[in-house]
Structure formats: structure tokens, C-alpha cells
Amino acid sequence: MGNSRIFAALFAGATLAVFSQSVVAQAAAPAPGNAEAGKAKIAMCIGCHGVEGYRTAYPDVYHVPKIYGQQQAYIVKSLQAYKTGERSHPSMRGIARGLTDADMADLAAYYGGAQK
Numbered sequence: 001m002g003n004s005r006i007f008a009a010l011f012a013g014a015t016l017a018v019f020s021q022s023v024v025a026q027a028a029a030p031a032p033g034n035a036e037a038g039k040a041k042i043a044m045c046i047g048c049h050g051v052e053g054y055r056t057a058y059p060d061v062y063h064v065p066k067i068y069g070q071q072q073a074y075i076v077k078s079l080q081a082y083k084t085g086e087r088s089h090p091s092m093r094g095i096a097r098g099l100t101d102a103d104m105a106d107l108a109a110y111y112g113g114a115q116k
């Protein structure tokens with residue numbers, strides 16, 4: 001009857017609300033990264049961040065911050081800031097643009113997992 005159709009519509013609406021809430025909750029607390037997966041992704045970072053004394057030799061010697069041992073949350077936040085343009089370093093912006101949230105979490109788990 002008409003009533004059961006209305007009920008079904010309400011039920012679907014409630015399910016949708018719960019679903020979108022859980023998506024928001026996930027965005028607020030991203031799934032923890034996988035350090036093993038991160039290790040497979042550092043090939044594009046070690047050219048700069050894996051350098052003794054944290055300096056690159058090419059194109060010029062300039063300071064590269066130490067990321068090994070940083071807080072995982074800090075690494076993800078920095079990478080996101082480069083991606084959105086909130087931080088403006090050109091090389092890091094180029095790198096971060098190519099990273100997904102999962103890549104960032106994995107990289108952070110790898111680099112950040114080294115603390116202790």
C-alpha cells in the first residue's frame with residue numbers, strides 16, 4: 001500500500017544518511033597506511049630525501065628536510081598541503097600531485113614508522 005512505499009523511502013533516506021556519515025568519518029580519520037606498501041613507493045622520494053646530511057647534489061646543493069622518523073600525521077598533512085598548494089615548493093608540489101590519499105598514508109607509515 002501507499003504507506004509501505006513511504007516507509008521504504010524513509011528507510012532508504014536513513015540508510016543514505018548513515019552511509020554518508022560513515023564516509024565523512026572515514027575522511028576525518030584515514031585508514032592507517034601500510035609501511036610495506038609505502039616502502040615500494042619511496043623510489044621517487046629517496047633521490048632527494050635519502051641523502052646523507054639531507055642535501056641534494058643536483059641541480060644545486062640545497063636543504064631537504066628530514067622526513068624519516070617524522071610523525072605520520074605530520075607527513076600526510078605536509079603532503080596534502082603541497083598537493084592543495086597551501087605549501088608552494090615546486091618539486092614537492094609536483095610529487096604530491098601524483099599521490100593518492102592511500103599513497104600518502106603508506107609513505108607516512110613507512111617514513112613515520114622509523115621513529116622510536
Ligand code: HEC
Nearest residue numbers: 044045047048063064065067075078079089091092095107
Ligand atoms: C626533487 C627533490 C624531492 C623529491 C623527489 C621529493 N621531495 Fe619531499 N621535499 C623536498 C624539498 C626541497 C622539501 C622542502 C620544501 C619546502 O621548503 O617546503 C621537501 C619537503 C617534504 C616534506 C615536508 C617535510 C617537512 O619537514 O615539512 C615531506 C613530508 C616530503 N617532502 C615528503 C616526500 C615524499 C613522501 C616524497 C616521495 C613521494 C618526496 N618528498 C619527494 C624535495 C623532494
